[in-house]
Amino acid sequence: xxAIPAIRALGxxxxxxxxxxxxxAQLAEMRSTQDGRGTLEFxxxxxxxxxxxxxxxxxRSGRAEIVIVRGAQESFRGTWSPxxxxxxxxxxxxxGRDDADGTGSVTLDGRGSFTRVDLSGSVGRNARFSLRxxxxxxxxxxxxxxGGQWNTVRSLDRSERGSGNLRWQSRSTxxxxxxxxxxLNTNHEFEIDPSAGIxxxxxxxxxxxxxxxxxxxxxxVGRDSATGKGKVELDGRGSFRQVGLNxxxxxxxxxxxxxxxxxxxxxxxxxxxxxSGLSSSEERRWIREARGAVEDDFSRSTRFDWxxxxxxxxxxxxxxxxxxxxxxxGNRPGRYRYTVVMGxxxxxxxxxxxxxx
Numbered sequence: 001x002x003a004i005p006a007i008r009a010l011g012x013x014x015x016x017x018x019x020x021x022x023x024x025a026q027l028a029e030m031r032s033t034q035d036g037r038g039t040l041e042f043x044x045x046x047x048x049x050x051x052x053x054x055x056x057x058x059x060r061s062g063r064a065e066i067v068i069v070r071g072a073q074e075s076f077r078g079t080w081s082p083x084x085x086x087x088x089x090x091x092x093x094x095x096g097r098d099d100a101d102g103t104g105s106v107t108l109d110g111r112g113s114f115t116r117v118d119l120s121g122s123v124g125r126n127a128r129f130s131l132r133x134x135x136x137x138x139x140x141x142x143x144x145x146x147g148g149q150w151n152t153v154r155s156l157d158r159s160e161r162g163s164g165n166l167r168w169q170s171r172s173t174x175x176x177x178x179x180x181x182x183x184l185n186t187n188h189e190f191e192i193d194p195s196a197g198i199x200x201x202x203x204x205x206x207x208x209x210x211x212x213x214x215x216x217x218x219x220x221v222g223r224d225s226a227t228g229k230g231k232v233e234l235d236g237r238g239s240f241r242q243v244g245l246n247x248x249x250x251x252x253x254x255x256x257x258x259x260x261x262x263x264x265x266x267x268x269x270x271x272x273x274x275x276s277g278l279s280s281s282e283e284r285r286w287i288r289e290a291r292g293a294v295e296d297d298f299s300r301s302t303r304f305d306w307x308x309x310x311x312x313x314x315x316x317x318x319x320x321x322x323x324x325x326x327x328x329x330g331n332r333p334g335r336y337r338y339t340v341v342m343g344x345x346x347x348x349x350x351x352x353x354x355x356x357x
Contacts, residue, residue, distance in 0.1 A: 027082065030058040031071060032113040034111060038133030039207040040072040048139065054133050056106055056114050064090055066106075066117060068131075076119055076131070078102075086110055087333040095123040102129065105329050109135075120217075123282050130217065134209045155182040158239045163284045164194055164258035167292070175189045180258045182232055182240055191217060192230075192243065194256055202226075202247060202256070213235055215303075218247045221254065228254075235260075246300060248267060253300070255292070259284045286311045286347070290321035290340040302330025314344045324357055348357065 015325030038051035050073035050109050057065040059230045064080035064352040078092040083105065088126040092102035102121015111136070120130040157337050159181040166175050181193040193201035203220040212235070218228035230245025261281075278286070287309050295304065308338045323338045 027058065027088070027108070029060045030056065030108075030112065032056055032112075034113060034115075034135035035070075036133055037136040038071075038131065038209070039188070040068060040074060041130045041205065041207070042126040043130075043205070051131070051133050054117055054135075056117065058088065058106075066090070066119065066131075074131075076100075076102075077292070080106070084331065084333050087329065090119060092119060092121050095129060096255050098123050100129075101304075104131070107328060107333060111278060116328065130205070130207075132207050132209060132215060138317075153184065153214065153234070155186045156182060156234075156238075156240070158182055159241060160241075160260040162258055162260035163281045163288075164243075164256070165285075166194055167255045169253040169255065177258075180243060182243060184214065184232075192216075192245070192256070194258065202230075202245065204228075206232075214240075216245055218245060221247050221249045224249045230256075230303065244304070248300070255295075257288050257291070259288075283311045286319060286321055286342070287323070289342065289347050289349075290323070290338070293352050294325070294338050294354055295338050297332075297352075297354055298327055299331040302332070303328040317344050318342065318350055319344050 023338055024205040033053065033055040038054070040049045040051050050179050051068050051071040053068070053070035055067045055069050057067075058080050059065070062079050062081070064078050066076040068074050075096060076090075077094040078090055080091075081089050083089040086108040088106040088108065090104040090106060092100050092104065094100055095102075100121055100123040102119060102123075104117070104119030104121075106114050107116040110263075115135045118132040120128070122128055124258040159179060161179050161206045164177045166177065175282060177195045179195045181201075183191045188205050188207060189203065191201050191203050192205040195275060201222075202218055204216055204218040206214050206216050209215050212233055214230065214234065215232035218226050220226055226247045226249035228245060228247030230243070230247075232240050235241040239260075241260045243256065245256050249254075290309075291304070291306065295302070305326040305328065307324045307326075308319075309321065312320040314320070318341050321342070322338065324335070324337045326335050336354055337357045338355075339353045341352070342348060343350060343352050
């Protein structure tokens with residue numbers, strides 16, 4: 001049999017390896033190091049340190065080791081288990097040499113490496129930690145060699161007009177508002193004040209995970225302790241264009257969503273222009289309702305990146321909203337497309353379809 005030339009053989013084997021890269025459910029072991037950007041925080045110390053390179057080792061024994069290689073110096077050890085086709089759950093039992101109790105996730109890229117690491121928990125008696133890291137390819141920078149660059153946000157204090165909605169799911173109540181204030185402080189604490197009757201606003205911690213992406217960890221709503229996640233999308237001009245968060249307080253679930261007036265008119269965001277015959281603010285309202293219907297199919301810890309959303313014309317008394325999104329973390333991470341059909345006069349959901357993209 002004629003031998004395959006070495007270069008061609010190497011290309012063939014590389015292609016086969018890429019095609020056969022396992023999903024999380026099939027993954028037996030993974031060792032990968034990625035450049036990117038992230039933040040390590042220890043709240044008892046009121047400190048936040050930049051992270052530029054992270055190594056993730058998922059061993060056949062079920063043990064996991066996550067090491068910050070460049071930037072803040074720290075290591076996390078525990079166990080891992082599959083969580084959907086491209087997700088891995090992490091249980092932390094050791095930080096450095098100290099006993100710890102924490103959880104988190106690693107998002108896989110389907111090619112034998114990872115795109116995100118999210119860890120949080122407690123270590124010692126009073127210290128809380130959180131690690132948020134996005135690999136270079138996940139936010140659009142280069143791979144290897146230190147990844148790409150973006151302008152680091154130090155602080156932000158802006159109010160914007162637009163179209164917002166505050167919904168208490170457990171109370172079956174919803175109210176709209178047209179202005180929101182976002183404050184990102186230099187100590188990585190945030191405060192968000194919607195003009196919708198929330199006393200003292202929403203507070204917590206923030207960190208930057210991309211050129212225009214700020215992620216939120218909610219700890220307080222009004223005067224009450226709370227838990228939750230959120231995101232602020234920046235506009236690249238010193239302000240923001242979109243705010244979304246989910247919080248849980250006193251056995252109640254709260255959702256806040258807001259799109260600025262420039263989100264559609266300025267051509268940014270998801271590109272929601274359509275031939276629906278609606279104004280841009282009306283289209284945003286339909287899109288928010290469609291998103292809410294889609295989010296009900298996913299776990300509370302899921303974060304959503306929306307894209308390519310359109311609102312159709314009225315056909316037989318119904319409007320159809322379509323779009324794509326990426327679900328990060330939660331019970332069903334991955335890329336999806338959706339179709340939601342709603343009554344033209346009532347916005348009641350008639351049918352809904354969510355499928356992998």
